[in-house]
Amino acid sequence: MQGTNHDDLRRRNLSIILRLVHRSGAASRAQLTRLTGLNRSTIGALVAELVERGLVEERTPDPTKLAGRPSPIVAASDRVVALAVNPEIDAITVGVVALSGVVHRRIRFATSSSPTAAEAVAITAGIIDDLRNDLSEYSIIGIGIAVPGLVRAFDGLVRHAPHLGWVDEPLGDLLAAATGLPVVAANDASLGVTAERYFGAGQGMTDLIYLNGGSSGIGGGLVVGGVAAGGRAGYAGEFGHIRVSASGQKDSAGIAGTLEAEVTRDALLEVLGLRASETDADTLERALLASDSAAVHAEVARQLDFLAVALAGAVNVLNPQVIVLGGFLAALHAADPDRLSRAVAALSLGTAFDGVQIAPALLGSNLLLIGAAELAFEALLLDPQLDRGNTFALPALSARVAVSPASHPH
Amino acid sequence: MQGTNHDDLRRRNLSIILRLVHRSGAASRAQLTRLTGLNRSTIGALVAELVERGLVEERTPDPTKLAGRPSPIVAASDRVVALAVNPEIDAITVGVVALSGVVHRRIRFATSSSPTAAEAVAITAGIIDDLRNDLSEYSIIGIGIAVPGLVRAFDGLVRHAPHLGWVDEPLGDLLAAATGLPVVAANDASLGVTAERYFGAGQGMTDLIYLNGGSSGIGGGLVVGGVAAGGRAGYAGEFGHIRVSASGQKDSAGIAGTLEAEVTRDALLEVLGLRASETDADTLERALLASDSAAVHAEVARQLDFLAVALAGAVNVLNPQVIVLGGFLAALHAADPDRLSRAVAALSLGTAFDGVQIAPALLGSNLLLIGAAELAFEALLLDPQLDRGNTFALPALSARVAVSPASHPH
DNA sequence: GTGATACGTTGCCAGAGTCAACAAATCATC
DNA sequence: GATGATTTGTTGACTCTGGCAACGTATCAC
DSSP: OOOOOHHHHHHHHHHHHHHHHHHSOOEEHHHHHHHHOOOHHHHHHHHHHHHHTTSEEEEOOOOOSSSSOOOOEEEEOSSEEEEEEEEOSSEEEEEEEETTSEEEEEEEEEOSSOOOHHHHHHHHHHHHHHHHHHOOSEEEEEEEEEESSEEOTTTOOEEEETTTTEEEEOHHHHHHHHHOSOEEEEEHHHHHHHHHHHHSTTTTOSSEEEEEEETTEEEEEEEETTEEOOOSSSOOOOGGGSBOOSSOOBOTTSOBTBHHHHSOHHHHHHHHTOOGGGOOHHHHHHHHHHOOOHHHHHHHHHHHHHHHHHHHHHHHHHOOSEEEEEEHHHHHHHHOHHHHHHHHHHHSOHHHHTTOEEEEOOOOTTHHHHHHHHHHHHHHHHOTTOOOOOEEOOOTTOOSSOOOOEEOOO | OOOOOHHHHHHHHHHHHHHHHHHSOOEEHHHHHHHHOOOHHHHHHHHHHHHHTTSEEEEOOOOOSSSSOOOOEEEEOSSEEEEEEEEOSSEEEEEEEETTSEEEEEEEEEOSSOOOHHHHHHHHHHHHHHHHHHOOSEEEEEEEEEESSEEOTTTOOEEEETTTTEEEEOHHHHHHHHHOSOEEEEEHHHHHHHHHHHHSTTTTOSSEEEEEEETTEEEEEEEETTEEOOOSSSOOOOGGGSBOOSSOOBOTTSOBTBHHHHSOHHHHHHHHTOOGGGOOHHHHHHHHHHOOOHHHHHHHHHHHHHHHHHHHHHHHHHOOSEEEEEEHHHHHHHHOHHHHHHHHHHHSOHHHHTTOEEEEOOOOTTHHHHHHHHHHHHHHHHOTTOOOOOEEOOOTTOOSSOOOOEEOOO
16 A cells, blocks of 8 residues: 655656557647646646657647647657567567557567577577667667466566477566566467557457467456456466366366367368468458358357357456457357357346447457557556666668568557 | 546545555554655644544554554544445345444344335335434444345446345435435445455455355355456356356256356255254354265265366456355355365366465455445545535444444454 | 654655646637 | 637646654663
8 A cells, every 4th residue: 555645646647648648549738638637737747748758749730620729749659669579389579569559560580490488588689689780769668578378477487388388487587688678578368458458349448358269279368447357476367278068178288178178270170171371360260251061150159159158157257348359269259240149148147248249359460569568568657757778779660680560550 | 547636646645544544454653654655744644634534543552562652553433434234135234334344233124024125225214214313423424235136336226136026226326315325335245355355354365256155146256456346337246157067957047057056055955954044154064064974975075066167267267366255155165175176276277276265254244234334435435535424423332223233353 | 860762743845736827829700 | 811719838826745854752771
């Protein structure tokens, strides 16, 4: 129970303004006064401090049809960036994401085999070193890592990443030592929620459930009462291992009858006669929608009914506003949305399911980069007065490795 | 995203101090200084304001063995009270609970039949009117109602209380109109969590799950990341309707194979040969522990295994610090704690279950009164500067209806 | 009794947000 | 194109809050 003093007050107000322009996009000063309830002069002073610190920029006002003096637009800076890292079985992706939401660059480093933690650190540090030589005028806040596995929130230790074969790897510490930048790590699915919550299908929601279907299983995360649920040690969100069936079918953790054991991408690919290596999420969805095979419909129905058991349980316990489905679960849902809705309704309390939306994830391939960057930005958003000593050069957008200029909607 | 101004700052700090002494018990000024990080002079001023408002009292310091000037003890007032109301099928209970945690009075009004909402309001208002004639020197903050059913958080509308046969009853509004006091209502199980969280088995926990087994079903609530989960409309916590079995056994809501359908007090009473009307929670627990009947053991094992499915699901999704079991579920757990632990461990991810405690609820018969009072106190705790116009006389403790002086540990 | 220790009290100070008056920039109207 | 209405930024005086340091006070140990 920390008390609040004057410094905290200023910090809080700076934090609120920076969060607003970062999360909800650019806003005029007049809008900020209305949103925060603070005085015009206060907003002026706060924005001036943020400009001074290089965190936001003021643009000339949009031409509006209203009478009155135009209000300058306050926007999060493009020059303040976080580095987002996502190690996978066949590649390591590094993104440069700006506070404004723009994904400046996206570098994919393909690996011939699944990297060890040490290799992943070396490769990532190498990519970042390459970037540094090129960097100027940009301020790097820190590094966020999206790990496909269980990550201890406390210190970023990767407890278990089955897909990569990592156990108890101090990934965060290693990368911090190798780069000298602050590093934060979290489970990829929980970062998916973060991204969808702020910039995707969950915008403005305080209670949402997110389930992501990947090739190796089902993960997810949740936001409860406006707070991202981490749990005791950051392991919350493992929807894949909820029991939904009495069958003996085991999942990757050896538990029988779980969601992940019954609802799989591989089973869908098999009835469709598709190869995993050639099928991305969109292809799968198109194939499911195009198919008129009875076997496909039966498999879709079977999987949807099991998914409904898990979702209904979550609805009863959490009474969310929205359930966001990503990965192949989005495709599965798209194949027969009504069946899923009806099945969840049948298995949950009417009052609790009342008004719950089931929606596909909106952010595509940038999902994890945005989520990981958000993780790295958090420290800055909490305290915009933090001294950030790490500023590196990054001239224009002439990348050395591989450039994917991209952005996500605000 | 509300900004914070000077008034908010003061309010926050007053709120923090009042919460501390209310929730964690009396503390010396010196302790408050350390806990809040605020300056000694600030604490002095804040405590003085709270004393001025009659919310806290300063007592002479405890004799301590330390050198130095003794620090006055700051304690929440006994004279500031909330009225807690709990309508049930055969009685309406009203409690007078002080900010200090003392339950001054407890009045149980037995009804010959299950009361309608209007009757419940009339009876409650009558009891409160009787109290008012007697009241002096006490300040009544408001009324909190613990309703055995679904309550819409928004306005306290009782959507559905199956046990009482109520549907869409504006209980809160009616009682507010009848008494002129502010009224807040919530689901009884979710108030149970509140009580256990602050004063019982969940003290200091930020992630806890609470399941309560009652005669008519299983309800519960959860705290996620330090926030009580209400959900979109306050219906969160319905653990009873989670599916745990493939059987066709239906629960009160008509859903098959749910926790509430498989795990029931009645089934335990039946194998024990006990009558519901004569068996309270303690009796049930003693009978279960004393029994050496194979049928009883089998039924206990069957129910524990189903309970484990629900708990494992919750563990995987929420990664809590503690699972608190109340009502007959506490008795069930006590009958074979190891079996439950092992079964939950087998059905959940090792990392997520690691360190999770399963504990019985600590607060007994005062649970709901304390939870309901806490609900009513919340407005005051949020803003100790709130003008409270409602002060009524209450001379000594000479009750007119039925008095149960009692208190709960702090 | 004396010193050490811990804590409350007091008066002064700095910092943050508020307020009101004024200036500036736009639109609508004549 | 001048005028007024409207909205908003700017400025300086003001208020309130917590911090700080010096001082006073109450206890313990010797």
